[in-house]
Amino acid sequence: MDARPTSGATPTIYDVARRAGVSIASVSRVLNGRDNPRPATRDRVLKAISELGFVPDGAARALSSRLKQVVGVVFRRVYGTDDGGMFEDESESLLFGDQINRGIEIVAQRRGYDLLVSSVNIDEHTLPNRIMTIAGKCDGLILHDQVLSPAGIASIARTVPVVTLAGAEGGPVANVRGDSATSMREMARHLVQDHGYRRLAYIAGHADSPDNIVRGRSFASEVHALGGECLTGPAWQGDYSAGSGVQIVRGLIALGATLPRAIACANDQTALGVIYALAEHGLDVPGDVAVTGFDDLPFARHLRPQLTTVRQPIQEIGAKAFEVLHSMISADAPQDSDAVQDFVLPTRLIRRESCGCPPDSRPAVWRQIS
Amino acid sequence: MDARPTSGATPTIYDVARRAGVSIASVSRVLNGRDNPRPATRDRVLKAISELGFVPDGAARALSSRLKQVVGVVFRRVYGTDDGGMFEDESESLLFGDQINRGIEIVAQRRGYDLLVSSVNIDEHTLPNRIMTIAGKCDGLILHDQVLSPAGIASIARTVPVVTLAGAEGGPVANVRGDSATSMREMARHLVQDHGYRRLAYIAGHADSPDNIVRGRSFASEVHALGGECLTGPAWQGDYSAGSGVQIVRGLIALGATLPRAIACANDQTALGVIYALAEHGLDVPGDVAVTGFDDLPFARHLRPQLTTVRQPIQEIGAKAFEVLHSMISADAPQDSDAVQDFVLPTRLIRRESCGCPPDSRPAVWRQIS
DNA sequence: CTGAAAGCGCTTACAG
DNA sequence: CTGAAAGCGCTTACAG
Numbered sequence: 001m002d003a004r005p006t007s008g009a010t011p012t013i014y015d016v017a018r019r020a021g022v023s024i025a026s027v028s029r030v031l032n033g034r035d036n037p038r039p040a041t042r043d044r045v046l047k048a049i050s051e052l053g054f055v056p057d058g059a060a061r062a063l064s065s066r067l068k069q070v071v072g073v074v075f076r077r078v079y080g081t082d083d084g085g086m087f088e089d090e091s092e093s094l095l096f097g098d099q100i101n102r103g104i105e106i107v108a109q110r111r112g113y114d115l116l117v118s119s120v121n122i123d124e125h126t127l128p129n130r131i132m133t134i135a136g137k138c139d140g141l142i143l144h145d146q147v148l149s150p151a152g153i154a155s156i157a158r159t160v161p162v163v164t165l166a167g168a169e170g171g172p173v174a175n176v177r178g179d180s181a182t183s184m185r186e187m188a189r190h191l192v193q194d195h196g197y198r199r200l201a202y203i204a205g206h207a208d209s210p211d212n213i214v215r216g217r218s219f220a221s222e223v224h225a226l227g228g229e230c231l232t233g234p235a236w237q238g239d240y241s242a243g244s245g246v247q248i249v250r251g252l253i254a255l256g257a258t259l260p261r262a263i264a265c266a267n268d269q270t271a272l273g274v275i276y277a278l279a280e281h282g283l284d285v286p287g288d289v290a291v292t293g294f295d296d297l298p299f300a301r302h303l304r305p306q307l308t309t310v311r312q313p314i315q316e317i318g319a320k321a322f323e324v325l326h327s328m329i330s331a332d333a334p335q336d337s338d339a340v341q342d343f344v345l346p347t348r349l350i351r352r353e354s355c356g357c358p359p360d361s362r363p364a365v366w367r368q369i370s
Numbered sequence: 371m372d373a374r375p376t377s378g379a380t381p382t383i384y385d386v387a388r389r390a391g392v393s394i395a396s397v398s399r400v401l402n403g404r405d406n407p408r409p410a411t412r413d414r415v416l417k418a419i420s421e422l423g424f425v426p427d428g429a430a431r432a433l434s435s436r437l438k439q440v441v442g443v444v445f446r447r448v449y450g451t452d453d454g455g456m457f458e459d460e461s462e463s464l465l466f467g468d469q470i471n472r473g474i475e476i477v478a479q480r481r482g483y484d485l486l487v488s489s490v491n492i493d494e495h496t497l498p499n500r501i502m503t504i505a506g507k508c509d510g511l512i513l514h515d516q517v518l519s520p521a522g523i524a525s526i527a528r529t530v531p532v533v534t535l536a537g538a539e540g541g542p543v544a545n546v547r548g549d550s551a552t553s554m555r556e557m558a559r560h561l562v563q564d565h566g567y568r569r570l571a572y573i574a575g576h577a578d579s580p581d582n583i584v585r586g587r588s589f590a591s592e593v594h595a596l597g598g599e600c601l602t603g604p605a606w607q608g609d610y611s612a613g614s615g616v617q618i619v620r621g622l623i624a625l626g627a628t629l630p631r632a633i634a635c636a637n638d639q640t641a642l643g644v645i646y647a648l649a650e651h652g653l654d655v656p657g658d659v660a661v662t663g664f665d666d667l668p669f670a671r672h673l674r675p676q677l678t679t680v681r682q683p684i685q686e687i688g689a690k691a692f693e694v695l696h697s698m699i700s701a702d703a704p705q706d707s708d709a710v711q712d713f714v715l716p717t718r719l720i721r722r723e724s725c726g727c728p729p730d731s732r733p734a735v736w737r738q739i740s
Numbered sequence: 741c742t743g744a745a746a747g748c749g750c751t752t753a754c755a756g
Numbered sequence: 757c758t759g760a761a762a763g764c765g766c767t768t769a770c771a772g
Contacts, residue, residue: 010529012765023743028767036741053528058507059438060765062429063748070486070507098468105489114488114504119475134484137428137440157602158423159380302672382749393759398751406757430749433764 008040011052019048025342031056069113071325072099072138074131076146077119095297096267096314097144100165104142105319111326113139120147126150126243135160140325142318143167145209160329163321168210169342173368176321176343179369180214180294183347187264187292187310190349197261197290199233203248203274205266206238212240212266215294219264231260238270245273247266254280259289264357268293275303275354286356296350305353312347320345381422389418401426439483441695443471444501444506446516447489465667466684467514470535473688474512481696483509490517498522503654505530510695512688513537515579531698533691538580539712544698546691546713548682550581550664551588553717557662557680558592558636560719565726567660568629571601573618573644575610575636582610582636585664589634602631608640615643623651629659632725638663638670638679645673656726666720675723682717690715692707 013031017024022041028047029037037045048054062068075097105115118134120127131148135141140161143153154172156162167175191197201217205212216232223230235252238244245265252259265271271293275285285291285305293300293309300307320343351357383401387394392411399407400415409417418424432438445467450550452546488504490497510531513523516597526532537545561567572589575582581639585601593600602626608614622629635641641663645655655661655675663670663679670677674728690713721727 014765024766025743025745025768026741029742032767037741041741053525055502055526055529057433057765058503059432060748061506061767063427063433063750064765066748066767068429068507072484095465101487105487109488112503114442114486114507116484117471118476118479118484131769132425133428133482136426136431137438137484155423156425159425189643299669299672302669304674333707348474384749393751394750395759396757399758402751408757411757427749430764431751433766434749434751436751436764 004192011054013054013056015052016045016048016054019052020044023143047196068137068139070116070138071104071108071113071132071322072116072118072141074118074120074134074141074147075101075144075223077121079109090155095299096295099297099314100144100318100321101256103315104322105318106315107322108326113322113326122147131156140329142321142325144207145211161325162326163325165317165321166209166211170340171342172340174324174341174343176317176324176345177211177342178314178317178347180211180310180347181218181350183310184215184264184294186349187223188219188228189226190351191262191264191290191292192223192226192228193356195262195290197228199229199231199260200262200264201236201260203236203238203245203263203265203270204232205238205270206239209240216264229260237264240267240269242269242273242276245270245275246277247273248278249274250280253277262286262290264292266294268295268307271307271309271354272299272303272352275305275307286354290356291354293354300350301352303354306359308352308355308357309350310347311350313345317345378540383424383426385422386415386418386424388423390414417534438507438509440486440508441474441478441483441692442486442488442504442511443514444472444488444490444504444511444517445471445514447491458533465669466665469667469684470514470688470691473685474692475688476685477689477692478696478704483692483696492517501526511693512691515581516576522707531695533695533698535687535691536579536581540710541580541712542710544694544711544713546687546694546715547581548687548717549714550680550717553719554585554588554634554664555592555678556719558589558598559596560658560721561632561634561725562593562598563598565632565660567598569599569601569630570632570634571606571630571642573606573608573615573633573635574602575608575640577607579610585636599630608636610637610639612643612646613638615640615645616647617643619647620650623647629653632656632660632662634662636664638665638667638677641677641679641724642669642673645675645677656724660726663723663724669722671722673724676727676729678722678725679720680717681720683715687715 009179013024013027016027020027022045026037026041027045030042101115101117108115116134116138120130124130135156136162141156143162143164145166148171153162157173161172164171164173164175169175191200197247202216204216220230220232236248238248263274265274271291274291278285278289278291283289293307295314295348296309296311299308324343353359383394383397386397390397392415393625396407396411397415400412471485471487478485482527485505486508494500502638505526508530513524513532513534515536520542523532524532527543532543534541534545536547539545561570570593572586574586590600590602606618608618633644635644641661644661648655648661653659663677665684666679666681670679694713723729
């Protein structure tokens with residue numbers, strides 16, 4: 001029996017214990033669903049808990065059990081310089097990340113974990129500090145692409161289990177990504193062999209994004225292997241945003257360049273911008289120029305023409321990342337640096353209209369209702 | 371000076387202190403950016419921190435400072451029965467919630483808070499327990515619409531600061547929402563007066579959603595006031611999903627009912643489904659039937675015809691919810707039950723094509739790139 | 741089955 | 757400016 005006085009503020013386990021006439025150990029036991037407290041004891045405790053409106057403190061629980069049951073998810077803030085542009089319409093560009101997070105959340109929940117989400121601006125000078133604060137609140141970290149340098153990742157991974165998303169093969173920590181190589185090669189074959197295009201281009205995403213690098217290389221080399229031509233270089237350097245797709249096409253047209261017959265984009269966002277800019281100049285997609293994306297975000301099938309793209313199992317990527325992280329947390333041992341794994345999930349080419357394939361017969365406004 | 375032995379596992383503040391030759395109090399001070407440790411001391415501490423890869427434990431920090439710097443955000447899981455349907459394409463239906471969360475996150479971050487996001491299934495029998503666990507990990511809770519009964523909300527709010535989103539005026543806790551009444555009245559006027567429609571309908575969202583109730587009432591009463599007819603009732607009961615919009619229109623057509631000249635939907639999702647189902651039967655929007663939405667999600671302008679809808683300041687709603695919650699957390703006092711506030715943010719009618727207004731001249735694939 | 745007590749890793753008055 | 761010590765609210769061996 002404990003003698004502490006009833007606190008005036010939010011009730012603690014001591015208040016519950018006193019009210020139920022038991023020790024805090026017993027309260028803790030019923031809280032954790034152990035089966036030793038006998039029914040009568042348990043009922044008294046449960047009654048006291050609900051009467052007091054007691055909510056066990058997660059911090060205390062975490063401190064003493066050495067488990068927070070929280071995983072941190074860090075992603076890159078896209079626009080959002082502090083003031084003024086605070087509420088730019090960034091929603092489109094974050095769909096991918098949101099879906100990944102949803103996949104993480106769903107499986108995390110089954111294991112009793114919640115998600116601590118946090119966006120960071122790669123430019124902030126206090127980045128290491130922010131990441132450290134976040135890490136301190138979690139049992140492990142999942143890092144989206146482009147939030148931290150490989151060195152920074154390696155550093156934080158000394159102390160906290162870390163899994164990266166869409167990182168490079170052979171990076172410092174476990175990594176989960178979609179298979180970009182296979183499907184971009186397939187895309188190249190579809191465009192060159194099935195449609196007969198000879199002059200193509202690849203609009204790149206962030207130059208330092210591993211996914212982008214793989215996509216560009218796979219596409220270009222397959223096009224070349226099939227005897228086609230693939231334009232690349234600075235003129236085709238985008239940044240995964242729709243805006244970059246617009247700018248590139250406008251720039252090319254302004255220069256009087258002859259556009260390629262087909263443009264493969266690093267992702268769906270970019271393709272959206274490209275189609276917009278082509279339409280702006282009266283060019284038909286796919287009649288004049290075929291355009292393809294990557295990701296298969298929901299809006300891809302709302303576009304006209306519907307976008308030919310590569311479907312990534314987005315939520316599964318998130319789910320896998322959690323599972324990998326969870327096993328690291330449970331193992332509790334620091335990661336064997338020679339056992340760092342790269343998990344690659346299968347992707348699939350989705351042929352719709354923007355590549356030149358014929359439209360299907362359902363109404364074009366929306367095609368998958370159930 | 372402390373005498374504890376160096377732990378073999380992850381370093382603690384004691385390890386840092388010993389290595390730097392100072393007390394843990396000094397380490398804590400530099401960790402928290404106080405200005406008393408003199409530069410020389412500070413440097414030694416910083417050096418020890420980085421050498422050890424020390425990350426301060428958030429749980430310990432929270433326990434002793436009585437502040438977790440975490441806000442919980444709970445939203446409703448839409449589909450997702452455990453197996454099988456696990457990865458349904460629910461992404462469309464969660465856009466609204468994701469944008470709200472983004473708004474919360476952006477302002478929360480400025481105050482050093484991170485977001486703990488958690489989806490719940492209203493059907494789970496352990497819901498009270500889950501909410502309790504989540505609450506224990508946060509300083510306060512933001513509850514999306516439809517996650518907990520008013521009684522459940524009142525109960526949890528006894529112990530933790532709570533703000534609801536899109537809840538009812540006069541609910542048990544502070545609430546933040548968009549102004550549905552004004553803009554739905556304006557929508558009614560636009561449809562009846564500007565376009566001359568006389569026979570209209572409102573497709574409802576969840577019957578117990580406060581926003582839905584206000585939208586339906588405002589629309590119907592304004593239509594009536596202007597001498598129009600507004601169909602309602604069970605045949606027009608949806609659930610905010612695109613699928614419900616499809617089912618309702620299909621059902622009506624199957625029964626041979628004469629469709630109204632205009633259909634106002636409870637949200638954009640529903641409108642998407644309605645437009646799809648109308649197209650399916652060869653009906654033209656807005657030529658045969660005008661259709662409108664609510665929310666102005668990004669896809670609204672990708673549709674054809676582009677969707678006339680009501681723009682809610684989605685991110686601002688999230689931001690406001692955080693600010694309100696933050697002031698409650700800082701005040702630290704339990705909320706005055708007579709001071710419960712209802713914050714209503716302005717909305718705006720966005721006239722595009724689906725109501726019958728003429729299209730603008732930009733390419734229809736996408737209209738706002740920058 | 742139940743309780744007393746130690747300990748989780750920090751922060752923060754309180755002294756000096 | 758710096759340190760010793762108490763305390764935050766739990767969990768969990770260890771006894772009984």
